[in-house]
Amino acid sequence: MEGELYVRLGYTMDALYRSITRHLAYSLGVVPTQASKRDIYLALSYSVRDRLLEKMLKTNQRYEDSGAKRLYYLSMEFLIGRSLANNLRAMKIYDQVAEALQLLGTDVETICDQERDAALGNGGLGRLAACFLDSMASLDMPGFGYGLHYDYGLFEQDISNGYQREKPDSWISEAPALQVERADAACIVPMYGRIEETKDKWGRHNPLWLGWNLVTGVPYDIPIAGYGGLTVNRLRLFAARPSTEFDIKIFNEGDYLRAVEQKIESEKISKILYPKDSYEAGRELRLIQEYFLVACSLNDIVRTYEKDYSDFNKFPEKVAIQLNDTHPALAVAELMRILVDQKWVPWERAWDITNRTIAYTNHTLLPEALEKWPESLLARLLPRHLQFIYDINQQFLDRVVTLWPGDVDRMRNMSIMEEGPPRQVRMANLAIVGAHSVNGVSALHTDLIKKSLAPNFFEMWPERFNNKTNGITPRRWLCVANPNLHDLIEDAIGPGFVTDLERLRELEPFAEDPAFCEKFMQVKHGNKERLKDVIFNTTVVEVDPASLFDVQVKRIHEYKRQLMNVLGIIWEYLALTEDGVEPVSPKTFIFAGKAAPGYWAAKQLIKLIHNVGNTIEDDPRARDFLKVAFAPNFRVTLAEQIIPAADISQQISTAGFEASGTGNMKFALNGALTIGTMDGANIEISQKVGRENIYICGLTAYEIEKMKRAGSYKPKAMYDKHPMIKRVVDSLASDRFCPRESGLFAWLKDYLLADNEMFFHLADLESYVKTRELSTQEYVDKTLWAKKAILNVARVGHFSSDRTIRQYAEEIWDLVAIPPTEAE
Numbered sequence: 001m002e003g004e005l006y007v008r009l010g011y012t013m014d015a016l017y018r019s020i021t022r023h024l025a026y027s028l029g030v031v032p033t034q035a036s037k038r039d040i041y042l043a044l045s046y047s048v049r050d051r052l053l054e055k056m057l058k059t060n061q062r063y064e065d066s067g068a069k070r071l072y073y074l075s076m077e078f079l080i081g082r083s084l085a086n087n088l089r090a091m092k093i094y095d096q097v098a099e100a101l102q103l104l105g106t107d108v109e110t111i112c113d114q115e116r117d118a119a120l121g122n123g124g125l126g127r128l129a130a131c132f133l134d135s136m137a138s139l140d141m142p143g144f145g146y147g148l149h150y151d152y153g154l155f156e157q158d159i160s161n162g163y164q165r166e167k168p169d170s171w172i173s174e175a176p177a178l179q180v181e182r183a184d185a186a187c188i189v190p191m192y193g194r195i196e197e198t199k200d201k202w203g204r205h206n207p208l209w210l211g212w213n214l215v216t217g218v219p220y221d222i223p224i225a226g227y228g229g230l231t232v233n234r235l236r237l238f239a240a241r242p243s244t245e246f247d248i249k250i251f252n253e254g255d256y257l258r259a260v261e262q263k264i265e266s267e268k269i270s271k272i273l274y275p276k277d278s279y280e281a282g283r284e285l286r287l288i289q290e291y292f293l294v295a296c297s298l299n300d301i302v303r304t305y306e307k308d309y310s311d312f313n314k315f316p317e318k319v320a321i322q323l324n325d326t327h328p329a330l331a332v333a334e335l336m337r338i339l340v341d342q343k344w345v346p347w348e349r350a351w352d353i354t355n356r357t358i359a360y361t362n363h364t365l366l367p368e369a370l371e372k373w374p375e376s377l378l379a380r381l382l383p384r385h386l387q388f389i390y391d392i393n394q395q396f397l398d399r400v401v402t403l404w405p406g407d408v409d410r411m412r413n414m415s416i417m418e419e420g421p422p423r424q425v426r427m428a429n430l431a432i433v434g435a436h437s438v439n440g441v442s443a444l445h446t447d448l449i450k451k452s453l454a455p456n457f458f459e460m461w462p463e464r465f466n467n468k469t470n471g472i473t474p475r476r477w478l479c480v481a482n483p484n485l486h487d488l489i490e491d492a493i494g495p496g497f498v499t500d501l502e503r504l505r506e507l508e509p510f511a512e513d514p515a516f517c518e519k520f521m522q523v524k525h526g527n528k529e530r531l532k533d534v535i536f537n538t539t540v541v542e543v544d545p546a547s548l549f550d551v552q553v554k555r556i557h558e559y560k561r562q563l564m565n566v567l568g569i570i571w572e573y574l575a576l577t578e579d580g581v582e583p584v585s586p587k588t589f590i591f592a593g594k595a596a597p598g599y600w601a602a603k604q605l606i607k608l609i610h611n612v613g614n615t616i617e618d619d620p621r622a623r624d625f626l627k628v629a630f631a632p633n634f635r636v637t638l639a640e641q642i643i644p645a646a647d648i649s650q651q652i653s654t655a656g657f658e659a660s661g662t663g664n665m666k667f668a669l670n671g672a673l674t675i676g677t678m679d680g681a682n683i684e685i686s687q688k689v690g691r692e693n694i695y696i697c698g699l700t701a702y703e704i705e706k707m708k709r710a711g712s713y714k715p716k717a718m719y720d721k722h723p724m725i726k727r728v729v730d731s732l733a734s735d736r737f738c739p740r741e742s743g744l745f746a747w748l749k750d751y752l753l754a755d756n757e758m759f760f761h762l763a764d765l766e767s768y769v770k771t772r773e774l775s776t777q778e779y780v781d782k783t784l785w786a787k788k789a790i791l792n793v794a795r796v797g798h799f800s801s802d803r804t805i806r807q808y809a810e811e812i813w814d815l816v817a818i819p820p821t822e823a824e
């Protein structure tokens with residue numbers, strides 16, 4: 001039966017060759033001998049897509065037959081990057097395809113290099129979602145992503161005269177090779193309109209939501225291959241289209257122009273991914289996006305459930321919904337609305353179902369990043385949802401009052417509604433009240449959620465709060481990004497560690513093996529050679545692979561302290577040029593990262609990094625020892641090229657600010673040593689790799705918190721007391737690094753010396769510089785360095801996202817694996 005449903009697709013070199021040439025002819029209309037690299041890339045992608053879809057259909061059948069619970073991961077972002085090489089590795093056909101492409105006169109790297117990144121995310125939160133999808137498929141778990149099908153991903157970054165310029169990232173032309181449109185599963189989403197208070201036939205209060213506009217959500221499925229290629233899950237992305245019903249009504253009224261305008265308006269909804277921190281402009285459209293995601297997803301989830309069940313009693317046993325931050329927190333109100341208004345479930349029962357189904361992950365403590373929406377906006381856009389939010393809040397505050405009678409401050413603090421003007425809905429409070437689980441993303445971060453972000457909620461529901469330390473997928477971040485290191489490890493400890501990353505521990509004895517150390521350092525050197533070319537092609541800076549590669553790549557943000565790194569570089573530059581202290585090894589400082597378009601300080605930092613680099617390059621005393629390169633347009637693909645080439649990984653956020661970090665894990669897995677603060681997952685990484693194999697510096701979150709409360713951080717006093725800090729700050733603020741743009745960086749002195757300097761740059765500077773010095777000295781001892789780097793690789797297995805997902809599945813979702821049968 002199965003065999004008749006699907007055409008058998010081959011996985012041999014021969015079958016793949018035939019498939020590629022067929023797609024060249026019949027999908028693209030080109031003769032193989034005249035095919036461009038781009039044609040071959042597309043034909044190969046279609047061939048891969050065929051095979052993924054076959055497995056996806058089978059996987060889905062398997063899930064249906066089992067009746068197992070499903071997990072839905074709701075996220076405004078999935079930062080996937082490229083898919084082709086990852087899918088070839090997952091399906092174990094990389095070598096066969098390489099051979100087939102040889103026959104077509106090209107090679108697999110060149111073809112994979114044609115693909116553009118799917119940059120449907122800003123950074124950590126979106127990349128985490130992509131790693132989780134990979135792990136769920138690799139663990140044979142019925143876990144599905146739901147997101148938006150943006151036409152434009154995160155902006156592209158160009159650098160001009162050291163300044164960031166943003167360009168649109170049109171990803172849409174790339175999408176057809178990855179996805180299938182599922183017009184059959186489209187849904188309609190109501191928005192705007194009014195409430196009419198009516199009574200039902202029993203005379204009960206029965207508000208009706210009327211006069212809405214409709215938008216259609218069209219799903220596109222991207223297959224997500226588990227390692228081994230048998231389980232293939234689905235990422236479902238919704239695109240907004242004008243509702244045909246609405247269109248027809250307007251057309252019938254003869255208002256052609258208005259119908260076309262309406263079309264444009266609807267399609268705006270999934271047009272562009274918002275870069276983070278751009279709060280003000282277009283706020284309303286962002287809320288519409290969040291609601292659109294929630295409405296489409298829940299419609300799909302409920303419809304799937306109703307295929308098997310006629311009432312909602314089993315809903316929480318068959319469905320788990322994870323909210324990736326508060327962005328999809330309206331799911332709490334939308335699920336209530338569906339159950340109460342459309343399925344006639346009594347309110348209390350609906351609330352129990354909603355709460356047992358939904359779980360929430362927090363990713364940030366930054367107060368300015370906590371989502372709040374004006375009540376007036378919700379009243380206009382989602383009047384019925386706002387009523388549910390009021391009712392949820394009322395019921396919740398009634399419980400608070402019984403627990404703490406008369407404690408008005410506590411009520412005000414815990415209420416979902418924030419007093420105005422303007423009155424606002426606090427999305428984190430809605431998510432905490434609506435979910436049965438609230439988790440942080442590292443041990444420290446979870447602790448801070450309990451103690452500082454939501455202490456009252458923690459007191460009320462201690463069992464609701466839990467930690468799930470982040471992880472990364474070793475498939476992308478080792479197999480795809482660093483195939484030579486993967487192969488070296490496999491030669492040493494045998495296959496299987498890629499799906500059982502704790503097995504990397506077996507590498508520990510090899511840290512003492514000179515032959516292995518030698519090969520390990522050769523792999524690193526090869527990766528540095530490769531990165532040298534990438535940097536030269538994008539910046540014309542020429543870096544020396546024999547120098548120490550010291551890397552900080554991540555979004556540009558004050559709390560991540562790229563500025564402290566620059567202060568460290570200036571410190572070394574002054575020591576070299578004015579005090580004659582030569583570094584023991586030549587060093588190359590590599591930066592990359594995007595600044596939010598409206599974030600002035602972050603954009604100035606990009607300019608500063610360029611100017612410091614240029615000043616050093618123009619100085620004959622310094623240029624052979626120090627080099628600074630800023631690689632433009634940081635994205636997943638560039639990370640895959642930079643991380644395997646790093647000797648040092650800088651993770652130097654102000655303690656208490658970086659919820660977890662995941663770059664820190666990627667670097668350690670690729671054999672870089674970390675210079676880091678006691679923040680986020682750095683703490684747990686240091687516990688795993690051993691204190692002697694990581695360079696820790698700076699104040700702890702607790703110390704910083706204490707100083708803030710006491711008001712005892714006095715940066716000006718540190719500047720006055722410490723001559724080197726003074727020299728570094730003064731030179732930074734002088735025209736030394738901006739000879740042609742006088743005064744450009746003068747503001748940085750006031751910034752660093754202000755008592756309310758939030759990020760404690762100068763407080764940590766001395767400890768940081770000393771730690772850097774120590775690391776540079778140890779780098780010169782190649783035996784010592786190789787040993788430490790190998791021990792990092794051997795001991796970071798804990799930070800596989802497979803471990804993270806197993807913990808979510810067991811402790812939050814109650815989700816079990818549905819592995820393939822032998823026949824598959």
Ligand code: 26M
Nearest residue numbers: 124125128274275276363441658659660661662
């Ligand atoms: C907000 C408003 C409008 C548009 C976008 C946003 C927005 C988008 C993404 C706000 C925050 C966003 O992401 C936050 C984030 O990436 N947090 C990071 O999450 C990682 C995964 O848990 C952690 O490792 C990082 O420490 C944390 O900074």
